[in-house]
Amino acid sequence: HRQPIIAIDGPAGAGKSTVTRKIAQALGLLYLDTGAMYRAVTWLVLQSGIAIDDEPAIAEIVSQCQIELIPDGEQPRTVINGEDVTEAIRSLEVTANVSAIASQWAVRQALVKQQQAFGRQGGIVAEGRDIGTTVFPDAELKIFLTASVQERAKRRLLELHTKGKIEVTQEQLEQDIAQRDQLDSNRAISPLRKASDAVEIQTDNLTIDDVIQRVVGLYSREQ
Numbered sequence: 038h039r040q041p042i043i044a045i046d047g048p049a050g051a052g053k054s055t056v057t058r059k060i061a062q063a064l065g066l067l068y069l070d071t072g073a074m075y076r077a078v079t080w081l082v083l084q085s086g087i088a089i090d091d092e093p094a095i096a097e098i099v100s101q102c103q104i105e106l107i108p109d110g111e112q113p114r115t116v117i118n119g120e121d122v123t124e125a126i127r128s129l130e131v132t133a134n135v136s137a138i139a140s141q142w143a144v145r146q147a148l149v150k151q152q153q154a155f156g157r158q159g160g161i162v163a164e165g166r167d168i169g170t171t172v173f174p175d176a177e178l179k180i181f182l183t184a185s186v187q188e189r190a191k192r193r194l195l196e197l198h199t200k201g202k203i204e205v206t207q208e209q210l211e212q213d214i215a216q217r218d219q220l221d222s223n224r225a226i227s228p229l230r231k232a233s234d235a236v237e238i239q240t241d242n243l244t245i246d247d248v249i250q251r252v253v254g255l256y257s258r259e260q
């Protein structure tokens with residue numbers, strides 16, 4: 038019998054990463070960031086000069102690559118083919134291309150398989166777009182985190198300011214987020230969708246701690 042699994046899905050910028058990381062710490066679960074895996078493959082494709090729509094070449098690359106998610110305090114490190122890409126996968130270039138890569142069947146098939154292997158023993162909290170619907174449809178607790186486009190852009194801008202990166206405007210971020218939502222929600226395979234048995238939390242007026250308390254509360258009711 039496996040340990041419990043928490044699935045956290047939702048659109049870009051709804052606060053999934055922070056919430057998932059802290060829930061993992063609070064409950065002593067492993068943290069699985071599936072977005073980092075799609076980002077790492079995107080980084081590799083860009084790096085190798087393969088066209089973003091060359092599906093056969095990308096299928097080949099993804100079938101041969103090795104992705105490691107290494108626990109390291111607050112922020113686990115992402116390593117692909119031995120190279121640490123933890124920072125590189127957050128670039129605007131990777132972010133702009135990741136949805137196109139993540140819509141490809143061969144990419145999803147390979148990564149979902151790895152994610153399921155990672156969760157075989159349970160005891161994890163996984164975040165992504167299709168965790169509750171496709172990767173772990175039998176997860177004990179499914180959360181769907183949302184926030185308005187404006188709120189998500191505002192949070193991203195604040196985050197970029199904190200890191201000293203201020204080359205984008207709120208409007209640009211709103212456009213990027215809306216476009217990524219559009220692509221992620223309308224693709225043919227495993228689109229971003231709330232599982233029928235997921236609990237939706239709208240976070241516009243909630244703090245991170247509010248959200249964590251709710252999830253931890255729901256989780257302890259499950260036990």
Ligand code: C5P
Pocket residue numbers: 049050071072073075076135136137139140164165166167168217221
């Ligand atoms: O969560 P994050 O913003 O890092 O995810 C990056 C992209 O990876 C998403 O916009 C989406 O296109 C893709 N993704 C996905 N399925 C997942 C996780 C991420 O398609 N489970």
